[in-house]
Amino acid sequence: AQSVTQPDIHITVSEGASLELRCNYSYGATPYLFWYVQSPGQGLQLLLKYFSGDTLVQGIKGFEAEFKRSQSSFNLRKPSVHWSDAAEYFCAVGRGGGADGLTFGKGTHLIIQP
Amino acid sequence: GAVVSQHPSWVICKSGTSVKIECRSLDFQATTMFWYRQFPKQSLMLMATSNEGSKATYEQGVEKDKFLINHASLTLSTLTVTSAHPEDSSFYICSAKFGQDTQYFGPGTRLTVL
Numbered sequence: 001a002q003s004v005t006q007p008d009i010h011i012t013v014s015e016g017a018s019l020e021l022r023c024n025y026s027y028g029a030t031p032y033l034f035w036y037v038q039s040p041g042q043g044l045q046l047l048l049k050y051f052s053g054d055t056l057v058q059g060i061k062g063f064e065a066e067f068k069r070s071q072s073s074f075n076l077r078k079p080s081v082h083w084s085d086a087a088e089y090f091c092a093v094g095r096g097g098g099a100d101g102l103t104f105g106k107g108t109h110l111i112i113q114p
Numbered sequence: 115g116a117v118v119s120q121h122p123s124w125v126i127c128k129s130g131t132s133v134k135i136e137c138r139s140l141d142f143q144a145t146t147m148f149w150y151r152q153f154p155k156q157s158l159m160l161m162a163t164s165n166e167g168s169k170a171t172y173e174q175g176v177e178k179d180k181f182l183i184n185h186a187s188l189t190l191s192t193l194t195v196t197s198a199h200p201e202d203s204s205f206y207i208c209s210a211k212f213g214q215d216t217q218y219f220g221p222g223t224r225l226t227v228l
Contacts (some may be wrong), residue, residue, distance in 0.1 A: 022179055026210045032215070036219075041221065041222050043118065043139075043207070043218070043221040043222065044207070044209075044219040045219075045220040046216065046218075049215070049216075051215065090157065091156070100162055101148050101159065101160040101173075102148075102158075102217070103160070104150075104157040104159075105157060106156060106157040107156075107157055
């Protein structure tokens with residue numbers, strides 16, 4: 001069965017600093033990988049996704065993620081965070097396809113310090 | 115972007131009663147919708163896959179007689195929590211499949227059972 005691990009429950013970053021959120025997955029086949037952001041009162045918003053091809057994926061809001069098969073990782077990065085990036089971030093793996101039921105990690109709560 | 119709504123956003127009910135939660139795709143048709151459950155400070159857990167015009171597929175460990183899912187149209191899926199108990203209190207989130215590789219999430223419904 002597939003699983004997703006986000007080892008950092010909380011991360012605090014100063015505004016303007018760079019960010020990396022870690023995600024490791026376990027999946028027997030080629031994974032369909034996603035990063036979502038959840039803000040209070042709003043639905044999960046898709047930041048980016050990886051299915052195949054270039055292992056460096058660009059997303060919305062200046063985020064990018066790199067798929068590393070050898071490390072079973074799909075870490076999310078942003079070169080300079082803004083206060084509005086404070087939210088809960090979820091990594092997820094799709095089963096059998098991009099729009100199949102997703103298995104989520106436990107999430108990382110991002111705190112931005114002024 | 116595609117929009118998914120949920121109603122109600124918050125519901126409080128007495129133990130033993132049933133509660134219905136609606137999930138609507140507002141600007142697209144969705145043959146497949148998903149229902150997730152999120153405990154406080156926890157990840158999203160897939161409960162079931164809802165297909166228009168057919169029976170829902172439930173994940174292992176989810177009681178199908180307790181969580182009734184109906185996907186009667188291409189834009190509406192409903193989740194009914196029957197004979198609700200305090201342990202059913204949770205945040206219920208739906209998503210709708212869009213195209214081949216994307217799903218859009220609703221804002222969630224917080225259920226509190228007294």
